[in-house]
Amino acid sequence: MALFEARHLHKRFADQVVLEDITLSFEENQISGIMGPNGAGKTTCFNVLTGRYRPDRGTVFFDGKDITGLPPRKIARHGIARSFQMMNLFDEYTALENIVLALPEVSARGFSMTHNLAHDVDAQDRGAAVLARIGLGGREHTPASDLSYGQRRALEIGIALAAEPRMLFLDEPTSGLGTDATATLATLIQEIRKSVTIVIIEHDMKFLFDLADRIAVIHWGQVIAQGTPETLRENEWVRTSNLGALA
Amino acid sequence: MNSKSIRNLFTAPMLVSFLVFGTMPFWIDAIGLYQYLGLEVMIWVIFALAVNLLLGYTGLPSFGHGAFLGIGAYAFGLTQFNIAANLWVSLFGAVAATAVLGGLVAAFISHRRGIYFALMTIACAQIFFFIASKWTDVTGGEDGLLNIQRLPLDLGLAEISIKSNFNLYYLCFAAYVIIVVGMWRLVNSPFGKIITAIKQNDSRVAFLGYNVWLYKWIIFTLSCAISGLAGALFAMAQEGAYINIMSLQWSGIVILIVLIGGGFISFWGPVLGVIFYFLARDILGAYTEAWLLWFGLIFMLMVMFKPEGLAGIWQDAQLMFGRRKEAPQACPEPNHAGGD
Numbered sequence: 087m088a089l090f091e092a093r094h095l096h097k098r099f100a101d102q103v104v105l106e107d108i109t110l111s112f113e114e115n116q117i118s119g120i121m122g123p124n125g126a127g128k129t130t131c132f133n134v135l136t137g138r139y140r141p142d143r144g145t146v147f148f149d150g151k152d153i154t155g156l157p158p159r160k161i162a163r164h165g166i167a168r169s170f171q172m173m174n175l176f177d178e179y180t181a182l183e184n185i186v187l188a189l190p191e192v193s194a195r196g197f198s199m200t201h202n203l204a205h206d207v208d209a210q211d212r213g214a215a216v217l218a219r220i221g222l223g224g225r226e227h228t229p230a231s232d233l234s235y236g237q238r239r240a241l242e243i244g245i246a247l248a249a250e251p252r253m254l255f256l257d258e259p260t261s262g263l264g265t266d267a268t269a270t271l272a273t274l275i276q277e278i279r280k281s282v283t284i285v286i287i288e289h290d291m292k293f294l295f296d297l298a299d300r301i302a303v304i305h306w307g308q309v310i311a312q313g314t315p316e317t318l319r320e321n322e323w324v325r326t327s328n329l330g331a332l333a
Numbered sequence: 334m335n336s337k338s339i340r341n342l343f344t345a346p347m348l349v350s351f352l353v354f355g356t357m358p359f360w361i362d363a364i365g366l367y368q369y370l371g372l373e374v375m376i377w378v379i380f381a382l383a384v385n386l387l388l389g390y391t392g393l394p395s396f397g398h399g400a401f402l403g404i405g406a407y408a409f410g411l412t413q414f415n416i417a418a419n420l421w422v423s424l425f426g427a428v429a430a431t432a433v434l435g436g437l438v439a440a441f442i443s444h445r446r447g448i449y450f451a452l453m454t455i456a457c458a459q460i461f462f463f464i465a466s467k468w469t470d471v472t473g474g475e476d477g478l479l480n481i482q483r484l485p486l487d488l489g490l491a492e493i494s495i496k497s498n499f500n501l502y503y504l505c506f507a508a509y510v511i512i513v514v515g516m517w518r519l520v521n522s523p524f525g526k527i528i529t530a531i532k533q534n535d536s537r538v539a540f541l542g543y544n545v546w547l548y549k550w551i552i553f554t555l556s557c558a559i560s561g562l563a564g565a566l567f568a569m570a571q572e573g574a575y576i577n578i579m580s581l582q583w584s585g586i587v588i589l590i591v592l593i594g595g596g597f598i599s600f601w602g603p604v605l606g607v608i609f610y611f612l613a614r615d616i617l618g619a620y621t622e623a624w625l626l627w628f629g630l631i632f633m634l635m636v637m638f639k640p641e642g643l644a645g646i647w648q649d650a651q652l653m654f655g656r657r658k659e660a661p662q663a664c665p666e667p668n669h670a671g672g673d
Contacts, residue, residue, distance in 0.1 A: 195523055196524060200518050203521060205341060
């Protein structure tokens, strides 16, 4: 059984059908990709899978447990983290503070009103280690708002990683990144795949085809093809679309 | 508790504030002011700090918090009249009543944010205001609850009268010390960091697994409970509980105080704001009845040119002073031989 399964998901906003009978499954310790043109419903699909939107129909299972319609905080508690297409950082906090808040040991004592977080050496060290892992070592005390675009993207992923998830959803992680930063990110994802199951929505087809074990193509809110990058390259729709040409 | 943990409990600005407020009754007359003003400042500092927990730290604009100051005052008087004429019991009654009613309000509004949250706090405050004004048998209506006593401070071994403003001031100061130390601890704890994260990006906080609603509920209830304590002290200071402090005007004034002080960027903003407000009231008020007009203009200028408030001005001054001190090391000495 796959680690994460979505079966027959439907989602509509008013009279617009955004997702129609979406069935996806993501195997443990694999990198899965979701591709499709703008407006295909990829991000809505992510939002349904991670609890931002409740599906109108269909079910979502994680590790055999039904998590359909659970709020984001409960889904996060199951060990599912995500990053966002539009960056979602705590801009008033330093890079380290952003990471520390996501650490499991900090969230476990989130209601503590007396423990001084600034004096918690363990949490600070673990946060610094996550920053070093994402290439932001030495930037611990830089406010998130002062980081460069690429560094903010890395921090976005770092926050998700700090939660030590079993499953990580990355929404267009290369958006706005240059060639070097994209290559660095690809290395990071290759490194973290050893411990985390990853699902990526991506427009950069080369990036996705190089990394992913399996890819699903969403168009008009439906899964129109899925398989390994090799089989998808042979897919007629992918070959005739711009997406296929880029891959 | 070892010396390091005691050191972690206090900060330099905290100690300065304890020194200033702790000695205030001894010098306030000498600078042309009066003891009751010190008492008012102390009580309003506690109230403004409570409001800033919501506004400055959690980003929740409560425009009806004056209601909880009033509820605290009424509850103090009613406990004293109907349950037990004991200071501790009455203070507990005030804090408990405000916490319960604050918790009830918070249960209805904690899923909201921004303007919707603000509007709901106004609506709830109006409900409490009208209950207080119409339930005359209990609250005294427009006349208020009169003859609230400054009950003696029972310390077990000794009993201290707080009938004088001087003694009551030190009771308020003790409350201030406890609240400042506790609140400083709180805002630097995981809980404090999470509420400030909620201010910045509540949806991200939810995706990290935190129950945003519950955090908002707790901080609102806590803020109300502290406001209730301030209300109880105010009832003793005024020797009565009056409906005017529950009006939207007073809820607005405390927001004004917090913003002028710089509550958004500094823990000490509300303290500066309260001092500024009461000094403006007494000094500007000595020259013109329209002092609030001038205070409003100062607020407008502050919003336009220094939205970080007095704390922002203080931080800028510190930076400038710091640069001046560093300048001789950073730059070579100018060659005066060539003349400037």
